[in-house]
Amino acid sequence: xxxxxxxxxxxxxxxxxxxxxxxxxxxxxxxxxxxxxxxxxxxxxxxxxxxxxxxxxxxxxxxxxxxxxxxxxxxxxxxxxxxxxxxxxxxxxxxxxxxxxxxxxxxxxxxxxxxxxxxxxxxxxxxxxxxxxxxxxxxxxxxxxxxxxxxxxxxxxxxxxxxxxxxxxxxxxxxxxxxxxxxxxxxxxxxxxxxxxxxxxxxxxxxxxxxxxxxxxxxxxxxxxxxxxxxxxxxxxxxxxxxxxxxxxxxxxxxxxxxxxxxxxxxxxxxxxxxxxxxxxxxxxxxxxxxxxxxxxxxx
Amino acid sequence: xxxxxxxxxxxxxxxxxxxxxxxxxxxxxxxxxxxxxxxxxxxxxxxxxxxxxxxxxxxxxxxxxxxxxxxxxxxxxxxxxxxxxxxxxxxxxxxxxxxxxxxxxxxxxxxxxxxxxxxxxxxxxxxxxxxxxxxxxxxxxxxxxxxxxxxxxxxxxxxxxxxxxxxxxxxxxxxxxxxxxxxxxxxxxxxxxxxxxxxxxxxxxxxxxxxxxxxxxxxxxxxxxxxxxxxxxxxxxxxxxxxxxxxxxxxxxxxxxxxxxxxxxxxxxxxxxxxxxxxxxxxxxxxxxxxxxxxxxxxxxxxxxxxxxxxxxxxxxxxxxxxxxxxxxxxxxxxxxxxxxxxxxxxxxxxxxxxxxxxxxxxxxxxxxxxxxxxxxxxxxxxxxxxxxxxxxxxxxxxxxxxxxxxxxxxxxxxxxxxxxxxxxxxxx
Numbered sequence: 001x002x003x004x005x006x007x008x009x010x011x012x013x014x015x016x017x018x019x020x021x022x023x024x025x026x027x028x029x030x031x032x033x034x035x036x037x038x039x040x041x042x043x044x045x046x047x048x049x050x051x052x053x054x055x056x057x058x059x060x061x062x063x064x065x066x067x068x069x070x071x072x073x074x075x076x077x078x079x080x081x082x083x084x085x086x087x088x089x090x091x092x093x094x095x096x097x098x099x100x101x102x103x104x105x106x107x108x109x110x111x112x113x114x115x116x117x118x119x120x121x122x123x124x125x126x127x128x129x130x131x132x133x134x135x136x137x138x139x140x141x142x143x144x145x146x147x148x149x150x151x152x153x154x155x156x157x158x159x160x161x162x163x164x165x166x167x168x169x170x171x172x173x174x175x176x177x178x179x180x181x182x183x184x185x186x187x188x189x190x191x192x193x194x195x196x197x198x199x200x201x202x203x204x205x206x207x208x209x210x211x212x213x214x215x216x217x218x219x220x221x222x223x224x225x226x227x228x229x230x231x232x233x234x235x236x237x238x239x240x241x242x243x244x245x246x247x248x249x250x251x252x253x254x255x256x257x258x259x260x261x262x263x264x265x266x267x268x269x270x271x272x273x274x275x276x277x278x279x280x281x282x283x284x285x286x287x288x289x290x291x292x293x294x295x296x297x298x299x300x
Numbered sequence: 301x302x303x304x305x306x307x308x309x310x311x312x313x314x315x316x317x318x319x320x321x322x323x324x325x326x327x328x329x330x331x332x333x334x335x336x337x338x339x340x341x342x343x344x345x346x347x348x349x350x351x352x353x354x355x356x357x358x359x360x361x362x363x364x365x366x367x368x369x370x371x372x373x374x375x376x377x378x379x380x381x382x383x384x385x386x387x388x389x390x391x392x393x394x395x396x397x398x399x400x401x402x403x404x405x406x407x408x409x410x411x412x413x414x415x416x417x418x419x420x421x422x423x424x425x426x427x428x429x430x431x432x433x434x435x436x437x438x439x440x441x442x443x444x445x446x447x448x449x450x451x452x453x454x455x456x457x458x459x460x461x462x463x464x465x466x467x468x469x470x471x472x473x474x475x476x477x478x479x480x481x482x483x484x485x486x487x488x489x490x491x492x493x494x495x496x497x498x499x500x501x502x503x504x505x506x507x508x509x510x511x512x513x514x515x516x517x518x519x520x521x522x523x524x525x526x527x528x529x530x531x532x533x534x535x536x537x538x539x540x541x542x543x544x545x546x547x548x549x550x551x552x553x554x555x556x557x558x559x560x561x562x563x564x565x566x567x568x569x570x571x572x573x574x575x576x577x578x579x580x581x582x583x584x585x586x587x588x589x590x591x592x593x594x595x596x597x598x599x600x601x602x603x604x605x606x607x608x609x610x611x612x613x614x615x616x617x618x619x620x621x622x623x624x625x626x627x628x629x630x631x632x633x634x635x636x637x638x639x640x641x642x643x644x645x646x647x648x649x650x651x652x653x654x655x656x657x658x659x660x661x662x663x664x665x666x667x668x669x670x671x672x673x674x675x676x677x678x679x680x681x682x683x684x685x686x687x688x689x690x691x692x693x694x695x696x697x698x699x700x701x702x703x704x705x706x707x708x709x710x711x712x713x714x715x716x717x718x719x720x721x722x723x724x725x726x727x728x729x
Contacts, residue, residue: 035691035692043565087411087415091412105562105564106409107562107564107565108559108561108565109411109558110557110558110560111557111558111559112557113556113557115349115398116347116556116557119390120691120692123689123691124689124691126689127685127686127688130685130689131685134681134685135681138678142674187692187694188624188694188695191686191698191699194682194685194686195702197678198678198679198683199635199679201675201678202635202638202675202676202678202679203675205671205675205678206675209670209671209674241645244591244637244638245637245638247587248587248637248638249631249634249635249637250634251580251583251584251587251634252580252631252633252634255579255580255630256576256580256627256630256631258576259572259575259576259579260573260623260627260630261569261570261573261576261623262568262569262572264623264624264627267624267627268627271631
């Protein structure tokens with residue numbers, strides 16, 4: 001297992017992925033759900049015989065509401081995203097559809113005012129920043145006793161790079177999906193990102209912990225090659241454990257995605273992508289970065 | 301060796317009992333079922349904003365409690381099982397501080413009914429028009445009701461001090477329906493004081509911020525009784541009286557968010573979640589057996605114990621389960637494998653190095669523990685921050701379940717799992 005030797009390949013893969021993600025985010029933008037932008041979300045189903053999307057759209061436009069996004073969901077139902085509407089307006093829509101001969105069933109209706117939406121957005125941003133900060137401090141603290149040959153802050157720094165990597169790529173993928181399939185960023189997406197952060201650090205720490213232990217048990221490495229060897233050895237020793245944990249977690253999430261309730265399908269998908277990327281970054285990016293930084297310091 | 305085997309048998313017995321207990325609890329209509337969030341039980345959530353601008357900041361908290369109690373009384377009237385009514389203060393993000401009331405009604409899907417019964421409650425205020433202002437209005441010949449309304453001054457006498465409202469018929473006006481109000485002791489005193497000090501002035505009676513009428517005060521009114529004539533039909537008067545009686549709201553409220561989840565959607569979600577949980581457990585167990593062989597089977601049992609401990613905690617704390625919460629539980633099962641396997645793996649490593657059993661156990665545990673603790677702490681930090689900043693109950697539910705899951709996995713790793721794993725370790729010596 002020669003992760004360190006081939007690190008340049010892994011760096012390139014990650015660069016490409018991050019580049020594509022950044023591009024997607026800026027080119028396509030991120031579609032926000034009603035959680036953040038406010039508005040209403042109406043989900044309807046039909047017992048027998050469902051109308052087409054155009055018919056539903058016409059009913060809504062006829063009742064004076066424009067700028068709606070209508071998506072088909074399973075069994076002929078629709079998920080309708082609109083501006084904030086009152087109970088009366090919602091009832092009018094349902095009556096309108098009924099008058100055309102269909103039997104709509106209201107599965108769920110959510111109405112969020114703009115103040116609540118903005119608040120949710122602010123809270124989400126703050127929580128992400130806080131988690132990132134907390135993790136940096138935590139990692140630096142946990143590894144405070146390892147100062148040779150690289151200081152504990154380096155561990156924290158590398159962990160953050162890995163974390164940013166793990167956040168940007170799923171977000172980029174969601175920007176692409178948002179453009180193609182209308183996937184939205186909502187509070188559950190942010191939750192998934194935070195879980196990914198927590199998990200990715202978990203994984204990264206497993207490796208770093210081994211590096212620390214191996215460094216403690218041997219003489220301080222005098223050359224970069226010696227350090228590389230220790231890192232390689234640590235990765236090799238923890239590879240199986242990391243892989244196992246990630247695999248069992250991914251299995252659990254995959255089951256959730258396939259058999260779980262519809263409301264968390266996007267949530268599970270985000271987790272699937274994020275944890276895969278997170279595992280990859282812990283093993284193939286986090287540890288090699290340690291050696292790269294070590295080389296950098298060595299040269300000074 | 302025997303010690304571990306004994307405990308293992310105990311754990312097996314415990315699992316069987318607990319499994320039966322949980323299964324039974326869900327079957328009939330018992331009170332110890334799992335608490336389900338709205339997205340699983342179906343129902344309605346209404347979020348109201350309370351307008352606290354009319355009272356002092358220091359009294360706001362108390363007023364919110366009074367508001368909460370009043371609404372709860374109303375909600376209990378239409379027989380909802382386990383309604384949840386909470387006061388919330390919005391943080392400093394995105395604007396000034398706002399006080400909110402969250403009303404959750406499981407099982408109620410006729411949201412129009414719900415809003416009507418809760419929301420259309422009038423707030424009652426008595427305000428004074430000082431004499432000089434009255435003169436001002438007369439000279440300027442102001443007629444706009446809104447402008448005039450705003451010139452009234454608050455007296456502190458409002459619906460909070462109302463004891464009772466009754467339907468009366470005004471004999472002087474062809475039995476027109478009028479609303480008779482009686483203040484409580486505090487209100488009566490204040491009313492007497494206001495009328496005593498303001499003879500000749502107009503007192504404005506405001507219902508929901510609208511000026512209903514402004515009679516002149518002719519004399520001091522002791523005994524705290526008054527009438528609101530207005531222009532009510534019998535039906536309207538009855539509605540106002542009913543609402544006033546069930547507690548005039550101490551604060552005006554406006555609806556800022558609603559959410560309804562149909563019962564069928566909720567049931568679907570529960571079924572899918574339970575299925576997902578079962579499949580997840582089976583698939584992970586199969587994986588463990590495939591990877592670790594016999595030890596994998598033992599590890600699966602440790603996982604079963606872990607799951608059961610979690611479920612019991614959810615029942616007894618109790619934790620409100622949402623769809624995201626159950627997702628969090630399933631996620632934590634996947635993650636629990638790590639802590640629970642690691643100690644065992646480490647010990648195997650030490651045994652391979654040739655240490656004797658006791659030392660291997662010790663070393664293995666010590667080495668593994670710091671790694672487990674550190675790597676799970678990051679998840680705990682995430683869960684805590686998520687919980688504190690959660691903007692929806694769905695996220696809050698997830699954070700709590702996730703937090704419990706991580707803690708229990710650490711706990712079970714150093715107690716139950718370790719014991720079970722060692723009970724089955726073949727003695728190499």
